[in-house]
Amino acid sequence: SMGGRGDAPQLIIPSLRGDEGYMTLSSAFVDAGGLDYTSLPPITFNARGASAVDVADVDGNGYPDVLFAVHRKGETAFSTKSPLFLGTPLGMRETPDHEFPTTGASDVLLRDLDGDGYKDVVFAQERKGTDDYAINSTLFWGSEDGWSDLPDLEFSTSGATGVVAADLDGDGDLDLAFSCYRAVSTVTQSMVFLQNASGTYGADPSYSLPTRGARAVTAGDVDGDGHVDLVFANSIYQGFAETASFVYWGKAGGGYENVPAQFQSSGAEDVLLEDLDGDEDLDIVLANQWDDGLNRDIDSF
Secondary structure: OOOOOOOOOOEEEOOOOEOOEOOOOEEEEOOOOOOOOOOOOOEEEOOOOEEEEEEEOOOOOOOOEEEEEEOOOOOOOOEEEEEEEOEEOOEEOOOOOEEEEEEOEEEEEEEOOOOOOOOEEEEEEOOOEOOEOOOOEEEEOOEOOEOOOOOOEEEOOOOEEEEEEEOOOOOOOOEEEEEEOOOOOOEEEEEEEOOOOOOOOOOOOOEEEEEEOEEEEEEEOOOOOOOOEEEEEEOOEOOEOOOEEEEEOEOOOOOEOOOOEEEEOOOEEEEEEEOOOOOOOOEEEEEEOOOOOOOOOOOOO
Protein backbone atom coordinates (compact mmCIF):
# COMPACT_ATOMS: atom_id res chain seq x y z
CA SER A 1 0.00 0.00 0.00
CA MET A 2 1.09 3.57 -0.70
CA GLY A 3 -1.36 5.20 1.67
CA GLY A 4 -5.01 6.12 1.32
CA ARG A 5 -8.06 4.75 3.06
CA GLY A 6 -9.87 2.88 0.32
CA ASP A 7 -9.53 -0.73 -0.75
CA ALA A 8 -9.12 -0.04 -4.47
CA PRO A 9 -5.72 -0.41 -6.16
CA GLN A 10 -3.42 2.56 -6.50
CA LEU A 11 -3.13 4.00 -10.01
CA ILE A 12 0.48 4.57 -11.10
CA ILE A 13 0.89 6.76 -14.18
CA PRO A 14 4.27 6.86 -15.95
CA SER A 15 4.61 10.31 -17.54
CA LEU A 16 6.52 10.58 -20.80
CA ARG A 17 6.26 14.32 -21.35
CA GLY A 18 4.22 17.44 -20.67
CA ASP A 19 4.01 20.97 -22.00
CA GLU A 20 7.52 21.63 -20.70
CA GLY A 21 9.02 18.64 -22.51
CA TYR A 22 10.32 15.45 -20.94
CA MET A 23 10.35 16.89 -17.43
CA THR A 24 6.95 15.82 -16.09
CA LEU A 25 7.04 13.75 -12.90
CA SER A 26 5.33 10.37 -12.86
CA SER A 27 2.55 9.99 -10.28
CA ALA A 28 0.50 7.54 -8.25
CA PHE A 29 -3.10 8.23 -7.25
CA VAL A 30 -4.58 6.55 -4.17
CA ASP A 31 -8.18 5.70 -3.30
CA ALA A 32 -9.60 7.87 -0.50
CA GLY A 33 -12.60 5.52 -0.31
CA GLY A 34 -15.42 4.80 -2.73
CA LEU A 35 -13.08 4.99 -5.74
CA ASP A 36 -12.29 8.62 -4.96
CA TYR A 37 -8.88 9.21 -6.54
CA THR A 38 -9.02 13.01 -6.47
CA SER A 39 -9.33 13.97 -2.80
CA LEU A 40 -5.85 12.90 -1.70
CA PRO A 41 -2.73 14.48 -3.23
CA PRO A 42 -0.90 12.25 -5.70
CA ILE A 43 2.39 10.62 -4.86
CA THR A 44 5.05 11.91 -7.24
CA PHE A 45 8.14 10.06 -8.41
CA ASN A 46 11.30 11.57 -9.81
CA ALA A 47 10.84 9.54 -12.98
CA ARG A 48 10.69 11.78 -16.06
CA GLY A 49 10.32 10.70 -19.66
CA ALA A 50 8.86 7.40 -18.47
CA SER A 51 6.92 5.10 -20.78
CA ALA A 52 6.04 2.14 -18.53
CA VAL A 53 6.03 0.93 -14.93
CA ASP A 54 5.95 -2.36 -13.04
CA VAL A 55 5.45 -3.13 -9.35
CA ALA A 56 6.66 -5.95 -7.08
CA ASP A 57 7.88 -6.44 -3.53
CA VAL A 58 11.57 -6.59 -4.35
CA ASP A 59 13.01 -6.60 -0.83
CA GLY A 60 10.33 -8.74 0.83
CA ASN A 61 9.23 -6.15 3.40
CA GLY A 62 5.56 -6.42 2.45
CA TYR A 63 5.41 -3.07 0.64
CA PRO A 64 5.27 -2.55 -3.13
CA ASP A 65 8.34 -1.29 -4.93
CA VAL A 66 8.01 0.65 -8.19
CA LEU A 67 10.26 0.46 -11.27
CA PHE A 68 9.87 2.84 -14.21
CA ALA A 69 11.10 2.40 -17.78
CA VAL A 70 12.49 5.76 -18.93
CA HIS A 71 12.24 6.21 -22.68
CA ARG A 72 14.25 9.41 -22.98
CA LYS A 73 15.36 12.50 -21.09
CA GLY A 74 15.17 14.86 -24.06
CA GLU A 75 14.02 15.02 -27.66
CA THR A 76 17.04 13.00 -28.85
CA ALA A 77 18.52 11.87 -25.51
CA PHE A 78 17.61 8.18 -25.26
CA SER A 79 20.54 7.00 -23.15
CA THR A 80 19.50 7.47 -19.53
CA LYS A 81 18.71 5.61 -16.30
CA SER A 82 15.48 3.95 -15.21
CA PRO A 83 14.74 4.32 -11.46
CA LEU A 84 13.52 1.85 -8.83
CA PHE A 85 11.76 3.21 -5.73
CA LEU A 86 11.44 0.99 -2.65
CA GLY A 87 8.27 1.08 -0.56
CA THR A 88 8.48 1.47 3.23
CA PRO A 89 6.00 1.52 6.14
CA LEU A 90 6.07 5.33 5.83
CA GLY A 91 5.39 5.38 2.10
CA MET A 92 7.57 5.65 -0.97
CA ARG A 93 11.11 6.93 -0.90
CA GLU A 94 11.69 10.29 -2.59
CA THR A 95 14.90 9.32 -4.36
CA PRO A 96 15.60 6.14 -6.34
CA ASP A 97 17.14 3.23 -4.46
CA HIS A 98 18.60 1.84 -7.67
CA GLU A 99 18.99 3.08 -11.24
CA PHE A 100 19.35 0.82 -14.27
CA PRO A 101 21.17 2.01 -17.41
CA THR A 102 18.69 1.99 -20.29
CA THR A 103 18.40 3.30 -23.83
CA GLY A 104 14.96 4.16 -25.16
CA ALA A 105 13.25 1.79 -22.72
CA SER A 106 9.60 1.36 -23.66
CA ASP A 107 8.49 -1.40 -21.29
CA VAL A 108 9.72 -3.07 -18.11
CA LEU A 109 9.16 -6.39 -16.36
CA LEU A 110 9.90 -6.97 -12.66
CA ARG A 111 9.61 -10.72 -12.12
CA ASP A 112 11.44 -13.71 -10.66
CA LEU A 113 12.14 -15.41 -13.97
CA ASP A 114 14.45 -18.19 -12.85
CA GLY A 115 12.71 -19.11 -9.59
CA ASP A 116 15.61 -18.28 -7.26
CA GLY A 117 13.51 -15.98 -5.06
CA TYR A 118 14.94 -12.72 -6.38
CA LYS A 119 13.23 -10.31 -8.75
CA ASP A 120 14.81 -10.02 -12.18
CA VAL A 121 14.42 -7.00 -14.46
CA VAL A 122 13.78 -6.95 -18.21
CA PHE A 123 13.69 -3.79 -20.31
CA ALA A 124 12.22 -3.71 -23.81
CA GLN A 125 14.32 -1.04 -25.53
CA GLU A 126 12.94 0.67 -28.61
CA ARG A 127 15.54 3.06 -30.01
CA LYS A 128 18.88 4.77 -29.47
CA GLY A 129 18.28 7.67 -31.85
CA THR A 130 15.42 9.47 -33.55
CA ASP A 131 15.29 6.94 -36.41
CA ASP A 132 17.72 4.35 -35.06
CA TYR A 133 15.94 1.26 -33.73
CA ALA A 134 19.02 -0.98 -33.67
CA ILE A 135 19.13 -1.47 -29.90
CA ASN A 136 19.01 -4.69 -27.89
CA SER A 137 16.69 -5.33 -24.98
CA THR A 138 18.28 -6.19 -21.63
CA LEU A 139 17.99 -8.45 -18.59
CA PHE A 140 19.40 -7.90 -15.10
CA TRP A 141 19.40 -10.99 -12.88
CA GLY A 142 18.38 -10.32 -9.29
CA SER A 143 20.49 -11.64 -6.43
CA GLU A 144 20.96 -11.28 -2.69
CA ASP A 145 23.10 -8.23 -3.45
CA GLY A 146 20.64 -6.66 -5.89
CA TRP A 147 21.58 -6.24 -9.55
CA SER A 148 24.70 -5.71 -11.61
CA ASP A 149 25.55 -2.24 -12.86
CA LEU A 150 25.42 -3.51 -16.44
CA PRO A 151 23.00 -5.96 -18.09
CA ASP A 152 23.69 -9.64 -17.56
CA LEU A 153 22.12 -10.51 -20.90
CA GLU A 154 21.13 -8.67 -24.07
CA PHE A 155 18.39 -9.85 -26.42
CA SER A 156 18.83 -9.22 -30.15
CA THR A 157 15.59 -7.29 -30.57
CA SER A 158 15.08 -4.23 -32.76
CA GLY A 159 12.62 -1.50 -31.89
CA ALA A 160 11.20 -3.46 -28.95
CA THR A 161 8.09 -1.87 -27.46
CA GLY A 162 6.69 -4.45 -25.05
CA VAL A 163 7.62 -7.57 -23.13
CA VAL A 164 5.61 -10.30 -21.41
CA ALA A 165 6.70 -13.33 -19.36
CA ALA A 166 4.74 -16.59 -19.61
CA ASP A 167 5.35 -20.32 -19.88
CA LEU A 168 5.09 -20.42 -23.66
CA ASP A 169 6.30 -23.99 -24.26
CA GLY A 170 4.69 -25.77 -21.30
CA ASP A 171 7.90 -26.78 -19.51
CA GLY A 172 7.14 -24.86 -16.32
CA ASP A 173 9.68 -22.08 -16.92
CA LEU A 174 8.98 -18.45 -17.73
CA ASP A 175 9.75 -17.47 -21.31
CA LEU A 176 9.81 -13.96 -22.80
CA ALA A 177 8.00 -12.48 -25.78
CA PHE A 178 8.83 -9.03 -27.16
CA SER A 179 6.72 -6.89 -29.47
CA CYS A 180 8.94 -5.05 -31.97
CA TYR A 181 7.92 -1.88 -33.77
CA ARG A 182 10.58 -1.34 -36.38
CA ALA A 183 13.84 -2.58 -37.86
CA VAL A 184 14.35 -1.55 -41.50
CA SER A 185 10.60 -0.91 -41.70
CA THR A 186 7.58 -1.50 -39.49
CA VAL A 187 7.03 -4.82 -41.26
CA THR A 188 9.36 -6.58 -38.88
CA GLN A 189 9.80 -9.54 -36.56
CA SER A 190 8.58 -9.71 -33.00
CA MET A 191 10.45 -12.28 -30.96
CA VAL A 192 10.16 -15.14 -28.46
CA PHE A 193 13.03 -16.20 -26.19
CA LEU A 194 12.52 -19.54 -24.45
CA GLN A 195 14.16 -20.18 -21.10
CA ASN A 196 16.60 -23.07 -21.43
CA ALA A 197 17.45 -25.93 -19.08
CA SER A 198 20.16 -23.82 -17.43
CA GLY A 199 17.59 -21.23 -16.34
CA THR A 200 18.76 -18.54 -18.72
CA TYR A 201 18.06 -17.34 -22.28
CA GLY A 202 19.92 -17.16 -25.56
CA ALA A 203 20.73 -13.83 -27.16
CA ASP A 204 18.98 -14.86 -30.39
CA PRO A 205 15.24 -15.56 -30.56
CA SER A 206 13.76 -19.03 -30.39
CA TYR A 207 10.95 -17.85 -32.67
CA SER A 208 10.51 -14.79 -34.88
CA LEU A 209 6.93 -13.76 -35.63
CA PRO A 210 6.07 -11.26 -38.40
CA THR A 211 4.16 -8.22 -37.09
CA ARG A 212 3.24 -4.74 -38.33
CA GLY A 213 4.68 -2.00 -36.18
CA ALA A 214 3.76 -3.91 -33.02
CA ARG A 215 3.40 -1.69 -29.95
CA ALA A 216 2.49 -4.29 -27.31
CA VAL A 217 2.17 -8.01 -26.66
CA THR A 218 0.23 -10.15 -24.19
CA ALA A 219 -0.01 -13.89 -23.63
CA GLY A 220 -2.85 -16.26 -22.76
CA ASP A 221 -4.82 -19.29 -23.93
CA VAL A 222 -7.26 -17.41 -26.15
CA ASP A 223 -8.86 -20.43 -27.84
CA GLY A 224 -8.89 -22.71 -24.78
CA ASP A 225 -6.83 -25.51 -26.32
CA GLY A 226 -4.33 -25.61 -23.45
CA HIS A 227 -1.56 -23.80 -25.32
CA VAL A 228 -0.48 -20.21 -24.67
CA ASP A 229 -1.14 -17.82 -27.55
CA LEU A 230 0.46 -14.43 -28.23
CA VAL A 231 -1.56 -11.34 -29.13
CA PHE A 232 0.21 -8.39 -30.75
CA ALA A 233 -1.15 -4.84 -31.05
CA ASN A 234 -0.14 -3.72 -34.55
CA SER A 235 0.02 0.04 -35.15
CA ILE A 236 0.92 0.62 -38.81
CA TYR A 237 1.24 -1.24 -42.11
CA GLN A 238 2.53 0.33 -45.34
CA GLY A 239 1.73 3.79 -44.00
CA PHE A 240 -1.81 2.97 -42.82
CA ALA A 241 -2.90 2.88 -39.18
CA GLU A 242 -6.09 0.94 -39.88
CA THR A 243 -4.45 -2.47 -39.97
CA ALA A 244 -5.10 -5.85 -38.42
CA SER A 245 -3.58 -6.93 -35.13
CA PHE A 246 -2.49 -10.55 -34.76
CA VAL A 247 -3.03 -13.64 -32.63
CA TYR A 248 -0.35 -16.29 -33.02
CA TRP A 249 -1.80 -19.62 -31.93
CA GLY A 250 0.42 -21.73 -29.69
CA LYS A 251 1.03 -25.33 -30.75
CA ALA A 252 1.55 -28.52 -28.76
CA GLY A 253 5.23 -28.88 -27.87
CA GLY A 254 5.93 -25.21 -28.48
CA GLY A 255 6.00 -22.96 -31.50
CA TYR A 256 3.22 -21.16 -33.32
CA GLU A 257 1.01 -21.57 -36.34
CA ASN A 258 2.58 -19.93 -39.38
CA VAL A 259 -0.43 -17.77 -40.22
CA PRO A 260 -1.81 -15.58 -37.42
CA ALA A 261 -5.47 -14.88 -36.83
CA GLN A 262 -6.27 -11.25 -37.63
CA PHE A 263 -8.68 -8.80 -36.06
CA GLN A 264 -9.24 -5.19 -36.97
CA SER A 265 -7.48 -2.41 -35.08
CA SER A 266 -6.56 1.21 -35.73
CA GLY A 267 -3.12 2.40 -34.72
CA ALA A 268 -3.24 0.02 -31.75
CA GLU A 269 -0.96 1.00 -28.86
CA ASP A 270 -1.77 -1.65 -26.25
CA VAL A 271 -3.60 -4.94 -25.78
CA LEU A 272 -4.89 -6.92 -22.80
CA LEU A 273 -6.51 -10.31 -22.32
CA GLU A 274 -9.28 -10.58 -19.72
CA ASP A 275 -12.53 -12.49 -19.18
CA LEU A 276 -14.83 -9.47 -19.34
CA ASP A 277 -18.18 -11.25 -19.54
CA GLY A 278 -17.61 -14.07 -17.05
CA ASP A 279 -17.90 -16.88 -19.60
CA GLU A 280 -14.43 -18.23 -18.72
CA ASP A 281 -13.07 -17.28 -22.15
CA LEU A 282 -10.40 -14.62 -22.61
CA ASP A 283 -11.55 -11.49 -24.40
CA ILE A 284 -9.20 -9.11 -26.26
CA VAL A 285 -9.11 -5.42 -25.32
CA LEU A 286 -7.35 -3.03 -27.71
CA ALA A 287 -6.30 0.58 -27.10
CA ASN A 288 -6.45 2.35 -30.48
CA GLN A 289 -4.61 5.63 -31.07
CA TRP A 290 -5.79 7.00 -34.43
CA ASP A 291 -7.15 6.20 -37.88
CA ASP A 292 -5.60 6.61 -41.33
CA GLY A 293 -6.42 10.32 -41.26
CA LEU A 294 -4.55 10.75 -37.94
CA ASN A 295 -7.87 11.41 -36.24
CA ARG A 296 -7.59 10.49 -32.55
CA ASP A 297 -11.33 10.67 -31.86
CA ILE A 298 -11.81 6.94 -32.37
CA ASP A 299 -13.05 4.05 -30.29
CA SER A 300 -10.98 1.41 -28.60
CA PHE A 301 -12.47 -2.06 -28.36
